[in-house]
Amino acid sequence: MKELLLIAIGSALVNNVVLSQFLGLCPFLGVSKNVKTSAGMGAAVIFVITIAAFATSVIYKGILVGLHLEFLQTIVFILVIAALVQFVEMFLKKSMPALYEALGVYLPLITTNCAVLGVALTNVQKEYNILESVINGVGISVGFTIAIVMLAGVRERIENNDVPYSFKGSPIVLITSGLMAIAFFGFSGLIK
Secondary structure (H helix, E strand, O other): OHHHHHHHHHHHHHOOOOOOOOOOHHHHHHOOOOHHHHHHHHHHHHHHHHHHHHHHHHHHHHHHOOOOOHHHHHHHHHHHHHHHHHHHHHHHHHHOHHHHHHHHHHOHHHHHOHHHHHHHHHHHHOOOOHHHHHHHHHHHHHHHHHHHHHHHHHHHHHHOOOOOHHHOOHHHHHHHHHHHHHHHHHHHHOOO
């Protein structure tokens, strides 16, 4: 139990996928203009990464290792992730059209989100079992959601304040992201 908790905390805070590993920057910077949309993106990423971590772990251990086809892991993982994103896209389009419209092009971009594939490959590299893989996936996706919602909150406040002209737009977002990464570096002392 302690090891599972350490995996979750480590993947969410200490090795935050966006602020420490710099994976998933496209939706992190593109969808973080308001908190509500960011939370929706975070929920979609939590669903996709958690299910992808489970499915890729089962497929890797149950099929690829058994047939000595480990070299196909990246291609198989990409196909599984693409199918999951299509499922999420159809679900949101049918049941939450406002969120679907707000996420726009960034929703299908979850397929190319390096964070999703990174979780699957990290689980294989660290030789996690299926439960550890799912916990790692949940931790990483929760860390992504924390980071994107925090950035969205800061961006909403920046929007209403005077920012020097040369810092408006992307420069202030990148500076804010850098400061958040420095702040998250403080979590590195949590786990040895």
